[in-house]
Amino acid sequence: METRLHPDVPVTSDAELTARWQGLLALDGPPSQRRLFLAWLRNDGTMVHLLIPVEELPAEPDRAVIGALADLHSVVVDTEDVDPLDLHLAMCLERPGPTQPTPDDAAWCTALESIVRGRDGLDCSLHLHDGKTTVPLLPRRAWPGA
Numbered sequence: 001m002e003t004r005l006h007p008d009v010p011v012t013s014d015a016e017l018t019a020r021w022q023g024l025l026a027l028d029g030p031p032s033q034r035r036l037f038l039a040w041l042r043n044d045g046t047m048v049h050l051l052i053p054v055e056e057l058p059a060e061p062d063r064a065v066i067g068a069l070a071d072l073h074s075v076v077v078d079t080e081d082v083d084p085l086d087l088h089l090a091m092c093l094e095r096p097g098p099t100q101p102t103p104d105d106a107a108w109c110t111a112l113e114s115i116v117r118g119r120d121g122l123d124c125s126l127h128l129h130d131g132k133t134t135v136p137l138l139p140r141r142a143w144p145g146a
Contacts, residue, residue, distance in 0.1 A: 004063060005020060005023055007046060007047035007048070007049050007100045008047075009046070010044055010046055011041055011045045011046075011047065012043030012045045012143060012145075013100075013139060013143060014125075014136055014143075015145050016045075016137045017041075017090060017125060017127070017136075017140065018127060018129075018134050018135070018136055019134075020047075021037075021090075021092045021127045021129060021134045022129075022133075022134040024037070024039075024051065024092075025037065025092060025094060025129045025131075025134065027113075027131040027132075029131055030055050030096050030097075030130060030132070031094045031095060031096055031129075031130070031131050032096065032133040033055065033056060033095075033096070034056070034057040034058070034059065034093070034094070034095040034096075035053045035054060035055055035056075035058075035082070035093075035094045035095075036053070036054040036057050036065070036092070036093055036094075037051060037052070037053050037054075037060075037091065037092045037093075037094060038051070038052040038053075038054065038069070038071075038072065038089065038090075038091055039051050039090045039091075039092075040050075040076050040080075040087045040088065040089060040090065041087065041088040042082070042086065042087060042088075043046065043086050043091055043144045044082070044144075045143075046083075048076060048080060048087070050076065052072070057093070057095075060104060060107060061108050061110075061111035061112075062106075062129075064109070064120065066111055066112060066115045067115065069089065069112075069115075069116055069120075070116065070120040070121055070122065071120075072128055073089055073122055074085065074128050081145075084122065085089065085121075085122070085123070088123045088124065089116065089122055089123065089124040090123060090124070090125050090127075090140075091112065091125065091126045091127070092126070092127040092129050092134065093105060093108060093126060093127070093128050093129070093137070094128075094129040094130075094131070094132070095128075095129075097130060098130065099128060099130045099132075099133040099134075099135055099138060100130075101128060101135075104138060105128055106137075108126070109126055109137045109138050112124060112126055112138065113138055118130070123140060124138070124140075125138055125139055125140040126138035
């Protein structure tokens, strides 16, 4: 039986973030729908004790959903009482099918990078999870202290 890491155990690299998503989303089988999971990392690498799934995600990027991420980020920032740039928005796209990125996955990645990073100026990352395996699609820009 695999032990899941506690959110207070720091995540300090892309490889550790991939392993964290793998542990958080370990399933007994493939997912039945597309979901985008949202989590936040503090500058010290610990996770905010919050994991939010966005259910029934369409195959093509949904600009309304992506646009709402900055609003949701603001709520978490207020709860944590930190600067918006002091929280990293970690996302994981879970979906049925092979772990190899599809054109739809690439479109989501591009849209998230353009809107969340570009327009909203927030640091974010994106992983892909198929129920068994997790792979990075959009790595974090930089890790604090690195």
